[in-house]
Amino acid sequence: MVVIENPFLAPLAGDDPARLGPYRLLGVVGAGGMGKVYLGVDAEGRTAAVKALRATGDQDPGMPARFRREAEVARSVRGPGMAAALGHGLGDQRPWLASEFLPGxxxxxxxxxxxxxxxxxxxxxxxxxxxxxxxxxxxxxxxxxxxxxxxxxxxxxxxxxxxxxxxxxxxxxxxxxxxxxxxxxxxxxxxxxxxxxxxxxxxxxxxxxxxxxxxxxxxxxxxxxxxxxxxxxxxxxxxxxxxxxxxxxxxxxxxxxxxxxxxxxxxxxxxxxxxxxxxxxxxxAAGLPRLRPRRPAWRSGPLAVELARCAAAVDRAVGSAAPEGTPARRRVSAAAAW
Missing domain, CATH: 1.10.510.10 (Transferase(Phosphotransferase) domain 1)
Known part of the structure; x- marks a missing residue:
C-alpha cells in the first residue's frame, strides 16, 4: 500500500490513460500494488483522486475483489471525516474509483x-x-x-x-x-x-x-x-x-x-x-472568564502552513491545466491511499 501526499504530481506516462470516466487526468500522484492514483478534473473543474486498477495481466488474483469492495464501502459510508465517493467505473476496461481529493x-x-x-x-x-x-x-x-x-x-x-x-x-x-x-x-x-x-x-x-x-x-x-x-x-x-x-x-x-x-x-x-x-x-472555580478554545494544529502553526501550501499547489496544478473558460469551482479534500 502506498499513501500519496500532495503537492507532488508526476506527468502521465505513455501507458497512462488520458481520461477515466468523466475525469481528465492531469498527472500521477502515486502508485502501489493495485495500480495508480491520478489527479483528475471533470468538465466543471472539480478535482478527484481517481484510482485505476492495474492491467489484468499484472494483477494479483484478489485485487479486483478488494477494489470492488472498496467501492461498495465508499458508497455505503458517508459523513464528516471520510472522503466522499464521487463515482466509479468498475465495469470499464480499466476499472476506476473516484473520491474527494484531499490535499494534506x-x-x-x-x-x-x-x-x-x-x-x-x-x-x-x-x-x-x-x-x-x-x-x-x-x-x-x-x-x-x-x-x-x-x-x-x-x-x-x-x-x-x-x-x-x-x-x-x-x-x-x-x-x-x-x-x-x-x-x-x-x-x-x-x-x-x-x-x-x-x-x-x-x-x-x-x-x-x-x-x-x-x-x-x-x-x-x-x-x-x-x-x-x-x-x-x-x-x-x-x-x-x-x-x-x-x-x-x-x-x-x-x-x-x-x-x-x-x-x-x-x-x-x-x-x-x-x-x-x-x-x-x-x-x-476562580470566577474568571474561560479562555477561548485554541485552534488545533491543522488550523494554526507550522502544520497549518504546510497544509495550506499543499492545497495551493493543487489549485495551481488544476488552474494551469484547465482549458480556457473552465469554472473555478473545485471539490478538494486530502491524500489518496492504496
Whole structure:
C-alpha cells in the first residue's frame, strides 16, 4: 500500500490513460500494488483522486475483489471525516474509483516532520476519529486497517481513508494466526491470532494511533512483522511520551481483551470531558472568564502552513491545466491511499 501526499504530481506516462470516466487526468500522484492514483478534473473543474486498477495481466488474483469492495464501502459510508465517493467505473476496461481529493499530510508524515501533537491536539484528533469510527460501525462495517498513514490531516480536520480491507461486522474471521492483512502494531491481538475481528478491533487501532500521535513512537515497536505481532499479543505497549492525562483512555483502547475496550462514543466522550475539565474547571472555580478554545494544529502553526501550501499547489496544478473558460469551482479534500 502506498499513501500519496500532495503537492507532488508526476506527468502521465505513455501507458497512462488520458481520461477515466468523466475525469481528465492531469498527472500521477502515486502508485502501489493495485495500480495508480491520478489527479483528475471533470468538465466543471472539480478535482478527484481517481484510482485505476492495474492491467489484468499484472494483477494479483484478489485485487479486483478488494477494489470492488472498496467501492461498495465508499458508497455505503458517508459523513464528516471520510472522503466522499464521487463515482466509479468498475465495469470499464480499466476499472476506476473516484473520491474527494484531499490535499494534506498523513498523520505519519505530519508527526515525522513536525513532531508529536500536543495533548489538546491529540484529544481533538482522537475525538474526531472516534466519531468517524462510530459512523463506520453504525453502517455495519469494520475498517480493520486504521493506522497513521490512513489518517490524513487537512485544513478541515482529519480524514480516515482506505477501506480496501473493510468488512461487514458480522462473521469477521481471518485465514489464520499471523495472516492479518492489517498493519502489524495496529492490528488488534485477536486480528493477529486469526480470530473474529469486530468494531473493538478498530478501537484498539485507534489507541495505537493516538499513542503514536502523542508520543511519536510505535506502541509495539518496529522490526520484523512477526516480532511486532508477538509484542502486540503478549506485551504491554510502550507509551513513553504520552501525556499522563491521556494514558487512561489510550490504555483502555489498547486492552488485550476486546470486551474491555470502550466503544468509540465512549472514547470521544472521555476525550472531550477530560479536555473540558482541564480547560474550564480552574477558571470557573476562580470566577474568571474561560479562555477561548485554541485552534488545533491543522488550523494554526507550522502544520497549518504546510497544509495550506499543499492545497495551493493543487489549485495551481488544476488552474494551469484547465482549458480556457473552465469554472473555478473545485471539490478538494486530502491524500489518496492504496
Amino acid at each position: 499530510l498523513t498523520l505519519t508524515r505530519a508527526v515525522d516532520r513536525f513532531g508529536p501533537l500536543t495533548e489538546a491536539d491529540v484529544r481533538e484528533l482522537g475525538a474526531r476519529l472516534a466519531r468517524t469510527l462510530a459512523r463506520i460501525h453504525a453502517a455495519g462495517l469494520v475498517h480493520r486497517d486504521l493506522k497513521p498513514s490512513n489518517v490524513v490531516l487537512t485544513r478541515g480536520g482529519p480524514y480516515v481513508i482506505d477501506f480496501g480491507i473493510a468488512r461487514p461486522e458480522h462473521g469477521m474471521t481471518l485465514t489464520g494466526a499471523g495472516s492479518a492483512p492489517a498493519t502489524p502494531g495496529f492490528a488488534a491481538p485477536e486480528q493477529v491470532l486469526g480470530r473474529r475481528t469486530g468494531p473493538s478491533g478498530d478501537v484498539f487501532a485507534l489507541g495505537a494511533v493516538l499513542a503514536f500521535a502523542a508520543g511519536g513512537r510505535l506502541p509495539f515497536g518496529d522490526g520484523h512483522p512477526a516480532a511486532v505481532q508477538f509484542r502486540t499479543v503478549h506485551e504491554e505497549p510502550d507509551l513513553e511520551g504520552v501525556p499522563s492525562a491521556l494514558l487512561g483512555v489510550v490504555t483502555a483502547c489498547l486492552a488485550k481483551d476486546p470486551a474491555e475496550r470502550p466503544e468509540p462514543h465512549e472514547v470521544e466522550r472521555r476525550l472531550r470531558a477530560e479536555e473540558g475539565a482541564a480547560r474550564g474547571g480552574p477558571w470557573r
